Amino acid sequence: MRFHAILLLLPPSLAFQLPFSIPFFRPKSYSTLEDDIQPSPPSSRIAIIGAGAGGSSAAFWISKAKERFGLEVEIDVYERASYIGGRSTVVYPYSNSSLPPLELGASIFVPANKNLWRAAEEFNLTREDNVDDDVGIWDGDKLLVSFGGGWWDTAKVLWRYGFLSPRRTSSLVRNMVSRYLTLYTLKSPRWNNMSDLAVHLGWEDLVETSTSSYLVKQGVSASYVNELVEASTRVNYGQNVDDIHALGGTVSMAAEGAIHIKGGNYQLFEQFLNHSGANVYLNTSVASILPKSATSQNWVVRSDRGSTLYKAVILAAPFHTTHIALPPAVSEQILQVPYVHLHVTLLTTTSPSANPTYFNLSAGSKVPAMMLTTNFGARNGGKKPEFNSLSYHGLVREGEWAVKIFSKERISDGWLQQMFDGQVGWVHRKEWDAYPRLPPTGSFPPIKLEHGFYYVNAFEPFISTMETETVASRNVVDLLLNEEFSSGICGITSPTPGEELFSGTLQVGVGEDPVFGWDC
Numbered sequence: 361m362r363f364h365a366i367l368l369l370l371p372p373s374l375a376f377q378l379p380f381s382i383p384f385f386r387p388k389s390y391s392t393l394e395d396d397i398q399p400s401p402p403s404s405r406i407a408i409i410g411a412g413a414g415g416s417s418a419a420f421w422i423s424k425a426k427e428r429f430g431l432e433v434e435i436d437v438y439e440r441a442s443y444i445g446g447r448s449t450v451v452y453p454y455s456n457s458s459l460p461p462l463e464l465g466a467s468i469f470v471p472a473n474k475n476l477w478r479a480a481e482e483f484n485l486t487r488e489d490n491v492d493d494d495v496g497i498w499d500g501d502k503l504l505v506s507f508g509g510g511w512w513d514t515a516k517v518l519w520r521y522g523f524l525s526p527r528r529t530s531s532l533v534r535n536m537v538s539r540y541l542t543l544y545t546l547k548s549p550r551w552n553n554m555s556d557l558a559v560h561l562g563w564e565d566l567v568e569t570s571t572s573s574y575l576v577k578q579g580v581s582a583s584y585v586n587e588l589v590e591a592s593t594r595v596n597y598g599q600n601v602d603d604i605h606a607l608g609g610t611v612s613m614a615a616e617g618a619i620h621i622k623g624g625n626y627q628l629f630e631q632f633l634n635h636s637g638a639n640v641y642l643n644t645s646v647a648s649i650l651p652k653s654a655t656s657q658n659w660v661v662r663s664d665r666g667s668t669l670y671k672a673v674i675l676a677a678p679f680h681t682t683h684i685a686l687p688p689a690v691s692e693q694i695l696q697v698p699y700v701h702l703h704v705t706l707l708t709t710t711s712p713s714a715n716p717t718y719f720n721l722s723a724g725s726k727v728p729a730m731m732l733t734t735n736f737g738a739r740n741g742g743k744k745p746e747f748n749s750l751s752y753h754g755l756v757r758e759g760e761w762a763v764k765i766f767s768k769e770r771i772s773d774g775w776l777q778q779m780f781d782g783q784v785g786w787v788h789r790k791e792w793d794a795y796p797r798l799p800p801t802g803s804f805p806p807i808k809l810e811h812g813f814y815y816v817n818a819f820e821p822f823i824s825t826m827e828t829e830t831v832a833s834r835n836v837v838d839l840l841l842n843e844e845f846s847s848g849i850c851g852i853t854s855p856t857p858g859e860e861l862f863s864g865t866l867q868v869g870v871g872e873d874p875v876f877g878w879d880c
């Protein structure tokens with residue numbers, strides 16, 4: 361499916377609906393470098409903590425309101441790392457930037473991810489298709505099955521699992537995607553909390569049930585769930601079908617048409633910031649975010665740069681990994697969300713495939729380029745797979761391939777030597793709190809933490825992807841602009857959650873329609 365950004369579809373009446381001008385003052389000329397709180401009220405300053413998908417897109421959405429309505433705000437983005445992109449970043453084999461970079465974190469998005477898709481288009485970034493490699497499913501003991509590229513619809517899938525299970529699953533995925541797409545229509549609601557959104561998307565059941573019970577109840581066979589679906593939940597979220605909620609499970613299965621940005625997805629986030637005109641402070645840790653005084657509605661952000669006063673603050677990082685001090689009344693309401701601690705091992709090898717003997721295949725047989733795993737054997741007393749996924753990612757240069765391994769434990773050098781026949785070149789290890797654990801749940805962290813203080817990553821225990829961070833930030837920015845500036849990304853057009861959501865057709869096309877926030 362090709363996407364066309366047809367701005368002409370935007371009804372002119374919407375574009376010019378709200379000719380607003382609000383008397384905000386430009387900040388006179390105070391510097392954020394001062395060590396003390398500025399004396400003048402920061403009537404038009406917003407802080408964003410985090411320069412990943414959520415924070416960079418938040419800055420971009422605010423800049424849209426500036427552009428459309430003349431909103432005069434200054435945006436400061438704080439990022440403790442030395443780069444933009446958060447959990448989306450690349451490394452170069454041998455640290456040689458002439459070689460093709462490898463994604464260390466979030467690596468794909470899909471056509472239904474309309475913000476990223478549109479951003480790539482508007483920022484002139486090149487999208488590349490992901491290659492459909494051979495896929496195998498390993499259970500720690502034996503290779504259960506392997507498929508050719510494009511495995512989801514091969515004859516072999518039908519042969520092994522029958523017709524109904526793949527069809528029922530893909531119909532569930534399609535329904536989920538088409539509801540999800542309503543979040544991009546011009547009438548998309550704002551939501552005050554995640555439970556509200558779950559209710560209005562009709563997804564309470566999906567988030568409150570594990571993937572395995574949900575799918576089995578829907579008539580999907582246990583073998584399909586335990587093999588194909590679990591292979592997907594493990595490669596995408598490092599979690600098994602009995603642990604992860606069914607929304608996470610369906611999102612994991614919705615990887616058809618996956619693409620990435622040539623040279624690295626982080627460029628999307630760099631461009632969001634670049635186009636936002638925000639001040640970006642890299643290498644800058646935030647120590648605390650506290651109210652100016654008991655009665656003040658302003659916030660003091662204390663960082664390596666000193667203290668600065670803000671009218672509003674957007675927290676766009678998983679709170680419990682930031683170590684930022686907040687007023688106890690605020691931090692206590694932020695539900696602790698555990699993250700999956702993932703080991704990523706990137707390497708290059710001159711061995712054209714993984715070691716067949718490891719997988720109990722005869723010497724010389726070809727091991728699938730993408731080896732996924734299931735924990736099903738282990739649930740029945742068998743061996744646990746030693747990794748979540750192990751996949752070849754093309755050549756870095758003639759005769760040398762890049763390989764990516766995700767695992768729960770550190771992968772040792774000895775193990776690599778054995779797996780790649782002693783032909784290991786460069787190795788890069790990274791540990792991340794990569795994504796939240798997604799157990800079935802009905803409770804989520806709050807989106808609005810306090811007056812003028814919002815939390816983007818409240819969305820993550822619901823769906824954790826690059827794209828949904830940009831959807832979450834859009835909602836947060838809209839709520840914040842409504843509350844603090846009597847404005848909005850598209851003006852003050854705030855439908856009550858649920859009211860407008862399904863008033864249109866559920867069959868929203870992937871490419872043809874105007875996208876909320878971009879086209880208003």
Ligand SMILES: *[C@@H]1O[C@H](CO)[C@@H](O)[C@H](O)[C@H]1NC(C)=O
Pocket residue numbers: 441442642643
């Ligand atoms: C951030 O720190 C890194 C490593 O200490 C340094 O290489 C880089 O230049 C710094 N970047 C900025 C923008 O200060």
Ligand SMILES: *[C@@H]1O[C@H](CO)[C@@H](O)[C@H](O)[C@H]1NC(C)=O
Pocket residue numbers: 456457458459757
């Ligand atoms: C980086 O890779 C390029 C392309 O393979 C190669 O020509 C160059 O010598 C490498 N640079 C270093 C410092 O190894």
Ligand SMILES: *[C@@H]1O[C@H](CO)[C@@H](O)[C@H](O)[C@H]1NC(C)=O
Pocket residue numbers: 482483484
């Ligand atoms: C994108 O590329 C087109 C054609 O190559 C050019 O006209 C346009 O100005 C570019 N836009 C940006 C944002 O760089």
Ligand SMILES: *[C@@H]1O[C@H](CO)[C@@H](O)[C@H](O)[C@H]1NC(C)=O
Pocket residue numbers: 501502720
């Ligand atoms: C390994 O392969 C051999 C020969 O194909 C077979 O007899 C044996 O059962 C296999 N072992 C496992 C654990 O599957």
Ligand SMILES: *[C@@H]1O[C@H](CO)[C@@H](O)[C@H](O)[C@H]1NC(C)=O
Pocket residue numbers: 552553555556857
């Ligand atoms: C979510 O917000 C709605 C109002 O939009 C409110 O009625 C409901 O109680 C809230 N739920 C939670 C869990 O905070």
Ligand SMILES: *[C@@H]1O[C@H](CO)[C@@H](O)[C@H](O)[C@H]1NC(C)=O
Pocket residue numbers: 633634635637638
């Ligand atoms: C945007 O990026 C260009 C180069 O890619 C750079 O010259 C420019 O300063 C950036 N603008 C902002 C606002 O960061």
